[in-house]
Amino acid sequence: MPITRDEVAHLARLSRLALGDDELDHFAAQLDVIISAVARVQEVAAEDIPATSHALPLTNVFRPDEVRPCLTADQALAGAPAAEGDRFRVPRILEEES
Amino acid sequence: MSVETLMPYDEALARYEPVLGIETHIELGTSSKMFCGCATAFGAEPNTQVCPVCLGLPGSLPVVNRAAIESTIKIGLALNCSIAEWCRFARKNYFYPDMPKNYQISQYDEPLCVEGHLDVEIEGDDGPEVHRIAIERVHMEEDTGKSLHVGGSTGRIHGADHSLVDYNRAGIPLVEIVTKPIEATGAKAPLVARAYATELRELMRALGVSDVRMEEGSMRCDVNVSLMPRGSSQWGTRTETKNVNSLRSVERSVLHEIERQAGILAGGGRIIQETRHFHEDTGSTTSGRSKEEAQDYRYFPEPDLVPVAPAGDWIEELRAGLPERPAARRARVKADWGLTDKELQDVVNAGALDLIEQTIAAGADPAAARKWWMNELSRRATALAVELAALPITAEQVARVQAMVTAGDLNDKLARQVFEGVLAGEGTPDEVAAARGLKIVSDDGALAGIIDQVIADNADAADKVRAGKVAAAGALVGAVMKATRGQADAGRARELILERLSG
Numbered sequence: 001m002p003i004t005r006d007e008v009a010h011l012a013r014l015s016r017l018a019l020g021d022d023e024l025d026h027f028a029a030q031l032d033v034i035i036s037a038v039a040r041v042q043e044v045a046a047e048d049i050p051a052t053s054h055a056l057p058l059t060n061v062f063r064p065d066e067v068r069p070c071l072t073a074d075q076a077l078a079g080a081p082a083a084e085g086d087r088f089r090v091p092r093i094l095e096e097e098s
Numbered sequence: 099m100s101v102e103t104l105m106p107y108d109e110a111l112a113r114y115e116p117v118l119g120i121e122t123h124i125e126l127g128t129s130s131k132m133f134c135g136c137a138t139a140f141g142a143e144p145n146t147q148v149c150p151v152c153l154g155l156p157g158s159l160p161v162v163n164r165a166a167i168e169s170t171i172k173i174g175l176a177l178n179c180s181i182a183e184w185c186r187f188a189r190k191n192y193f194y195p196d197m198p199k200n201y202q203i204s205q206y207d208e209p210l211c212v213e214g215h216l217d218v219e220i221e222g223d224d225g226p227e228v229h230r231i232a233i234e235r236v237h238m239e240e241d242t243g244k245s246l247h248v249g250g251s252t253g254r255i256h257g258a259d260h261s262l263v264d265y266n267r268a269g270i271p272l273v274e275i276v277t278k279p280i281e282a283t284g285a286k287a288p289l290v291a292r293a294y295a296t297e298l299r300e301l302m303r304a305l306g307v308s309d310v311r312m313e314e315g316s317m318r319c320d321v322n323v324s325l326m327p328r329g330s331s332q333w334g335t336r337t338e339t340k341n342v343n344s345l346r347s348v349e350r351s352v353l354h355e356i357e358r359q360a361g362i363l364a365g366g367g368r369i370i371q372e373t374r375h376f377h378e379d380t381g382s383t384t385s386g387r388s389k390e391e392a393q394d395y396r397y398f399p400e401p402d403l404v405p406v407a408p409a410g411d412w413i414e415e416l417r418a419g420l421p422e423r424p425a426a427r428r429a430r431v432k433a434d435w436g437l438t439d440k441e442l443q444d445v446v447n448a449g450a451l452d453l454i455e456q457t458i459a460a461g462a463d464p465a466a467a468r469k470w471w472m473n474e475l476s477r478r479a480t481a482l483a484v485e486l487a488a489l490p491i492t493a494e495q496v497a498r499v500q501a502m503v504t505a506g507d508l509n510d511k512l513a514r515q516v517f518e519g520v521l522a523g524e525g526t527p528d529e530v531a532a533a534r535g536l537k538i539v540s541d542d543g544a545l546a547g548i549i550d551q552v553i554a555d556n557a558d559a560a561d562k563v564r565a566g567k568v569a570a571a572g573a574l575v576g577a578v579m580k581a582t583r584g585q586a587d588a589g590r591a592r593e594l595i596l597e598r599l600s601g
Contacts (some may be wrong), residue, residue: 014394016193053186053399055319059407065128068135073145076153076265086144087246087262090195 002032103361107285107353110325110360112146116287118280118352119322122298124273125241125315127308132240132271133160133203134549140314144264152240152269154199159402166271168209168239168416169307171408173273174211174236175417176301184407185210187238187400195263196242206397210406216301217425220286226439227286229296232278243268254521272344273307279333287323287356288338292349296317299345300424300446314345319348323355325363334359335369339383342376351376354383431455435464448476449486454457456493462500470496474514478521491520498527511584512536541589542594545578546584549594553575564601571595 008028012019019027073086082089104420105113131138134151150158174181187425188206214233219226244267249259275298284289299317302310310317337359339351354376359369422430431451432442445451450471457467471486475496477488499516502508508516508531519530531537539545551558552574562570571592578591 010394014191014193014396054401054404056404058404059184061161061404062167063135063161064166065130065163066135067130067137070136070147070149071145072155073143076145077146079155084248084262085256086146087264088195088198089143090245090250090261090263092247092260 003028003035100535102358104354104357105360105364105367107357110356111285113328113364114334114356114360115282115284115328116326116335116352116356117276117324117326118283118291118293118338120280120294120348121279121320121322121338122275122295123241123318124173124275124302124308124310125317126166126271126273127306128163128165128271129318130163131269132163132166132238133269134326136269139314139470141583142266143267147266148268152198153265154197160203160400162403162406163271167408169271169305169408170210170236170273171413171416172305172420173275173302173307174214175209175413176305176420176423177214177216177233177236177275179211179214179233179236180216181408181413182208182210182212182406184208184344184405186405187402187403188397190239190398194402195261196245196249197268198243198265201240202240203400203403204239204397205237209235210408211236216294216297218290218297219425222264222286222292229280229286229290229293231290234278236273236275236277239272239274239319241267241270241272264419273478288349288352290351291321292345294451295345295348296331297424304421304424304427306421312345315341315343318343321351321355321547323352323359324369325356327363334363335371335373337369337374337383339374339376339387344378347376347378350381350408351383354381358383379395429450435468437468439466445472448472450476453486453496457496457500460494460497462497466500466503467496470500470513471518473518478517483498489521490523491517495520495527502527504530506540507531507537509538509584509588535585538587539582540590542590545586545591545594548578548581549574549598550593552581553595560599563596568596571599 001038005024005028008024008031009019012024077083077086077089080088112113112496117172124151128138130136131147131152134149136149136152137147139147151160157508160524166370171181185205185208187203188208189201190204190206192203193200212235216231216233217228218231219228221227241261243265246264248262250538263295277294280287280290281296282425295317299310299312302317313457319342321339322336323339324334326332326334337355339355342348342351342598353494362369370385373386375386408499428442428451430447432439437445445454445468450468453471454464457471459465462470462569475489475491476486477491483490496517499508499513499520502516503510503513512531515536516527516530519525519534520527524530524533554578556574559573561573574595575588575592578586578595579588
């Protein structure tokens with residue numbers, strides 16, 4: 001089932017990507033190829049192969065509850081596009097929902 | 099915002115049956131975060147408890163905190179849940195800057211604990227009434243950062259120019275406890291909701307998994323309410339009131355939503371499925387995010403973490419280590435201390451149960467331990483606007499003061515002065531008593547001179563006693579107490595006075 005242009009537009013909105021009409025068409029076609037390729041896995045999936053979400057056959061990888069050194073506020077904010085009062089400054093939130 | 103017509107509560111209940119659902123977030127009291135080693139202390143300077151993992155920097159990988167899993171299993175067991183043999187974390191994708199990764203690691207269709215229950219008790223019309231609250235699931239996730247909205251007139255999201263984010267809280271282990279629909283509670287719905295939150299808080303405290311301070315956000319309730327017309331079995335549309343941050347607010351928010359929704363339904367309107375915000379000052383709720391913008395979270399199994407598969411013997415070990423449940427403990431304490439339901443309720447509400455029990459363990463008798471915590475110390479905690487447990491005095495110190503009373507070194511009045519000194523930071527009870535010279539004077543030699551003076555000053559009363567009117571001695575004892583600023587042993591002073599005047 002090919003991915004539709006509307007679905008790409010929906011995903012773009014959820015991902016906060018501003019895509020133009022021509023881009024939607026372009027990406028819909030590209031994503032369709034990718035999804036079709038991945039879908040071929042279903043052709044070899046058999047009853048005796050359980051679905052898996054991880055490449056490693058591991059469970060229960062834990063760490064002890066111990067505090068490790070943290071970054072300083074300056075280090076944490078070093079890569080931030082904007083900061084104010086040791087906090088990350090971000091554009092107003094939820095403007096589309098106000 | 100349109101003006102809403104509330105329907106009076108009794109009328110609302112006569113016409114509609116409320117159905118509740120409560121989602122409670124509990125911040126676990128682990129030393130480090132859920133997926134990294136950052137500290138979790140409340141109130142640290144902004145962005146000083148962060149690292150590449152909880153800031154979502156490229157190349158960082160989360161590793162699960164074993165203590166957080168243990169705490170969650172304990173919570174599940176205490177809520178009579180089944181523990182999953184195998185479960186995974188999931189990514190909940192969304193764009194909101196409270197998580198720097200653009201997703202929150204949570205659990206979706208594979209929660210760690212499922213299908214439990216918690217019994218809660220309320221005061222019914224004919225005595226105590228137990229309601230069994232069914233638990234749907236208990237799952238793990240990570241807490242989000244804290245946003246400060248700047249530029250708005252109220253500091254809320256609406257009207258803000260921009261927001262400032264502190265990620266200290268991002269990644270703190272969070273447990274979400276979700277009830278199944280709570281039905282057939284009728285007019286008691288607000289009380290049941292509050293009793294559930296109260297019992298859950300007591301249980302978390304007993305388990306020692308969280309400090310469950312609602313005012314600091316380490317326990318947060320989201321309360322779902324819907325109404326259906328009496329006689330109908332079709333549930334109505336629900337609203338979800340977010341972050342209700344006190345037990346009293348849980349009760350008030352349910353009550354308000356019942357009155358508000360009934361008003362809308364009776365007026366022919368429809369309830370909008372939405373998130374609402376509770377306002378402490380007015381006890382009302384206002385519309386928040388509309389669920390018409392329902393988020394598409396695109397959950398998928400977290401590829402950076404392997405599944406959690408708690409072994410049976412690990413679970414049994416945790417089960418064996420569970421403390422006494424709060425309800426069982428209350429029943430035991432009530433019997434041991436000889437309390438009425440009301441007295442027990444007062445002790446629990448005052449947060450004095452642990453303190454009194456510790457004071458008894460330190461040697462005080464139950465009646466005295468309860469008396470000090472519930473009267474003198476509660477009064478002082480109220481005056482200082484702090485919780486009883488936050489008073490700068492230990493159970494051992496209270497037991498020590500009581501020991502001094504029992505030994506006859508202090509009377510209640512002097513004991514209160516010792517408490518005052520200890521709370522003022524003047525030292526231990528013994529140090530305060532010594533420094534302030536607080537000790538009952540029962541030594542005959544010390545009293546003799548004072549009694550002579552009192553008899554001389556109160557000749558009339560003394561004459562009456564000499565004439566056989568023993569009751570008149572009371573005035574003389576009072577004068578001795580006054581002269582010694584309350585430190586005389588009143589009983590001994592009376593004996594000495596009578597002895598003196600009968601000769």
